[in-house]
Amino acid sequence: MTPEFGHLALIIAFTLACLLGTVPLWGAWRRDTLAMNLAPSLALGVCVFLAIAFGFLTYAFLQDDFSVKVVASNSNSLLPSVYKFSAVWGNHEGSLLLWVLILSGWMTAVAFFSRGLPLPVLSRVLGVMGLVAVGFIAFSLFTSNPFERLLPGSPVEGNDLNPLLQDPGLIIHPPLLYMGYVGFSVPFAFAIAALLGGRLDAAWARWSRPWTNVAWGFLSLGIMLGSWWAYYELGWGGWWFWDPVENASFMPWLTGTALVHSLAVTEKRGLFRSWTVLLAIAAFSLSLLGTFLVRSGVLTSVHAFASDPERGLFILIFLGVVVGGSLVLYALRAPTVASRVHYGPLSREALLLFNNLVFCVATLTVLLGTLFPLVMDAAGQGKYSVGPPYFNAVFVPLMALLLPFMGIGPLSRWKRDTVARWWQELLLPAVTVVLLAALLPLFGREYNLWIALAVLLAGWVVLSLARDLRNRTAVVRGIRAKLARLSPSYLGMVMGHCGFAAMVLGAVVVTQLSIERDLKMVVGDSQTVSGYRFDFERLDRVDGPNFSADQATFSVWDGDTQIATLTPQKRRYIASNQIMTEAAIDAGLMRDLYVAMGEPVGNDGWAIRLQYKPMIRWIWLGALVIGIGGLVTALDKRYRAQRSAVTANAGVADAAT
Amino acid sequence: MRRLRLFLPLAAFVLLAAVLYRGLSLDPTDLPSALIGRAVPAFELPDLDSGEPITEQDLRGQSALVNVWATWCYSCRVEHPYLLELADAGVPIFGLNYKDESAKAREWLADLGDPYTRTIADKEGALGLDLGVYGAPETYVVGANGTVLYRHVGVVDERVWRDILEPVYQAGSAR
Structure with a gap:
């Protein structure tokens, strides 16, 4: 019965989200205090019921309830408990539930921490977020219900979680990434609320700034974990592949970086207001676009979810409504009056504008490279694939261009320097x-x-x-x-x-x-890479909870001192019969030593990849420091004092900081 | 005028959405083969086991699959168990051992089981070139009259078989 309780909770959350998406917005329009006052409690209600639904799904995974379809396809009774837990979001349906749960968490946080906001603003912000929630909960309920059952005839054993996802990094990577993705819905909602209310001022920038920084910080951490995971789990020792799914998370980050900087100008100087609003809309739109790309199957990627055109159509329509709607609103309501505040060509404003330019161009180049195969295919021009050479060729010079100005920025003065x-x-x-x-x-x-x-x-x-x-x-x-x-x-x-x-x-x-050697080695062989000697000592069979593996043991020597024993594995997962390479790494601040097993070659021989990776950490x-930095900014006292700052206008006063 | 400029982002988005909509009905893994509807190109290559020559004539007579595989291909290992199932169900599958070492390939079939009616050893990749093979694994459906009916790039699993290949295969044997 329990999965049905979860389903019911999801339906209740949907109903509450529908109310949240309409009543407070109506209230803000008609100045109805009662209707506006409902917003925080409705937000909390959505969050509570989604948490209940999520709890029931988690329970189904932990209890090996294989009558639930997603459990049967993504878990196994032999799977270690911690991976049963992370398997909840290791699939399309469950990760979508996590997506809406985090969205409702952000809504509740806004409701809780923004009590000082004027009521119409708060109710508009929560109302807009409620509408986003309606779309995504509907997506979950109508096209990818996580509580779908296999009754009668439920299997006795599950298909197991994809072995690539059975990894500690993947337990926290999706939640962090979604915290970032979804977090951009907050500045988006603030931007839409400001357009609706017709007040785009320094106070608006000050309200949305800490939320933007925090979301951006989480996104940085999420992307970092993804890169780190790819490095040690995919077994090739690369750390960024310009894969469409990576790009999908990178584009909101790039736009978010521009947004974080332009919000600073809008808050301190009251400038770039239309531009900042557009960036806020763009950052969240790119998050939605990322969701579309990952879940619709329009692009090939190593780690896309099982794709389904029906789901793709749903997200595309949703994308059209949200992005199209907000851009129409933007076109109609954004201020066109040129600001009376001026700044010189040598000023902090100008430098931040340059930052925005670089990050927008970077976003566009990544977008172009990601969508180019799709565009050419849609235009009937045949199949193309855009690889790292393109991205590196355009991206690296852009970043190199950025750095000289980054040095001047923090020292520069507003207005004129x-x-x-x-x-x-x-x-x-x-x-x-x-x-x-x-x-x-x-x-x-x-x-x-x-x-x-x-x-x-x-x-x-x-x-x-x-x-x-x-x-x-x-x-x-x-x-x-x-x-x-x-x-x-x-x-x-x-x-x-x-x-x-x-x-x-x-x-x-x-x-x-970096030094990379692909070698054939048998037990007893020794190889030296960059001054480190790798001795192939043993080859064993080892058994894990849900896999059996060939394990090689290498001792690593720097001169006469042994510095590490590395045990890479070649695992065969029992349920799915998939073979995985588990690399062994001796990590250090100045260098990593990396050993991975390839295929068996001849009698007792193995293809072994030895790598020396200086400073990859x-x-x-x-x-990590960037991400934490983003979180730290939100602790600033002036954001907590916003209760009294509500009336503060075009904050030219504290422009000196 | 200034107001009109604010519509630019919207226009850009509409364009993007149109491309994305078009993209939904395209399959990025669907690489068309110039050969669809045409006869399998003429070839004469040795059988992996016996070394006797196999030609395009040997594929005729019944609808069959031609599965491009190699021991260096990781995904081939993934689809192998399903190919065995298909073979057990009576579907004739010709193996095209593509750019591979024959000794290794024989060892692979001895270890993992042999789903193939016959295996063509295409060491140099000559037939692969004529067929337009993009990479392994690839699976072609060939009709009873020897024409290429369909080309699938990637792993064959139950879903691919049931939804895509089987209907083509059935139609091919009816012809």
Whole structure:
């Protein structure tokens, strides 16, 4: 019976979402306080019933209830409990339920933390989010019901979770990614509410800013985990593949990055308002587009869900209503009056505009590359595939273009700045970083121009930030007093920029200096890669809970000291008969050593892939710092004080910060 | 004028939505073969087991599948158990061992079972080239009269067989 309770809870959540999507919006239009006041409780209600539905689905997975179709197709009684739990979102139906659950979580958070908002604004925001929820719950209920049963004739054993997904990284990757994806519905709802209410001002920017930053932070973390997972689980040692599904999550991130920066201008200076609204709509639209691409099967990808044209059509119609509707609203209501606030060509505004330009161009190039095969196919021009060469060729120069300006940005002043002042502030960092770039790569085996360039650009970003930090804290003594002078939103920015610099450096070094060897080895063989000796010591059969594996044991030596024992496996999963490569990695801050087993070759021999990956951890550490930075900004006091700031207008007053 | 400019994003989106809508009815894995409706190209290649020559004439007489496989192809291992099931159900399947080492291929069939009526050893990939093989696995449906009726790229599983290949196969044997 329990799956039916879950189904019922989902239906109740749908009904409540329908109410949330209509009554408060009507109330805001008619100035009906009673109707508007319903919004927070309805939001909470949707969340509670979705949580109940999700709880019942989880229960079905944990209890091996194979009469439920998704459980039968995605779980197995031998599956370890923790993977039974993550199997809940390791499939289309369950992940969609997680999607709406997180959406309702964001709604509840908005209802809870934004009590200080004017009632019409709050009810519009929640109403818009309610409408989004209606669409997605309907999608779940009508095309991908997770509680569908196989009765009579339910199987005694399930098909097992795809072995690729049986991994700790995949337990938290989808929830984090969805936190980001779905989180962009909050700035979207704020933007739509502002368009509906006709008030696009600094207060609006201040309200939506912390939500945007937090969603963007979660998306950064989610993407990072995906990249890390691909690195160790797919067994090739790559960390970014420009796969359509990766691109689907990357495009909202790129637009979100532009949004995070343009919101700063709108909040501080009241500028770029139409533009910021458009970015808020675009970021969420790209999240929806990503959902469409992943779940409709219009593109080939290594990790798309089982696709279904009917579902694709549903999301496309939904996409049309949400995006088309909001763009119509935008076209009709966005302010066209040129702002009276002016800024010079050398100013923080101008630099942030440049940032926006770069990130928008980056989004468009990724979008173009992702959709190009589809466009050509639709135009009857045949089959194409766009690979990493295209993406790298356009993306890398764009990012390189960004970095010089990233160094100046934090030091620059609003309204008007001068080259003379920049020169005076940045001369020292510039000289230092040129010296570093000239000298540091000398410590490697050979002088590598690309690494020198990466040191130059990344160092420039970090050192000019250091200069800015010193300027801001020079007036007080003691580390505590210094820290107290820095607001969380400033610290978050510093983390974001430093994390980005670390990523750039890591990405360039690992691309330039990786060593990869594919070898045939038998027990007793030794191979040396980049000064590390790998001894193939043993070959065993080992049995896991739901797989059996060939396991190789390598001892790794640096000179005469043993630094690691690595045990890569070739697993055969019992239920699905799938074969998986489980790489073994000795991780370190400056280098990873990576061993993966290929196919058996001849008698007792194995194809073995040995890799040396310098500084690859910097990529994920950098992304981790970026993501946490995004979360830290939301702690800023001025967002908590919004109760009193409601009436604050075009915040030119605190433009100095 | 300024107002009109604000409609630009909407226009761009409408264009995008049109492409996406068109995309829904296209299958990205569906690579058309120039050979559909035409006869299987003439060939003479050795049988993997006996070494005796096989020609396009040997495919005639009944509707059959031609399955392109190789030991280096991971997905081939995935679809192999299902091919065995199909063979048990009486569907004639010709194997096209594509750009492979014959010794390894024989070992594979000995280990995993042999679903193939006969296996054509296409070491150089000559027949594969004529057929327009894109990669392994690929499966062609060939009618009783020796014409190529359908080409499927990717793994054959129960769903693919039931929904796509079987109807073509049935129609091919009726002809």
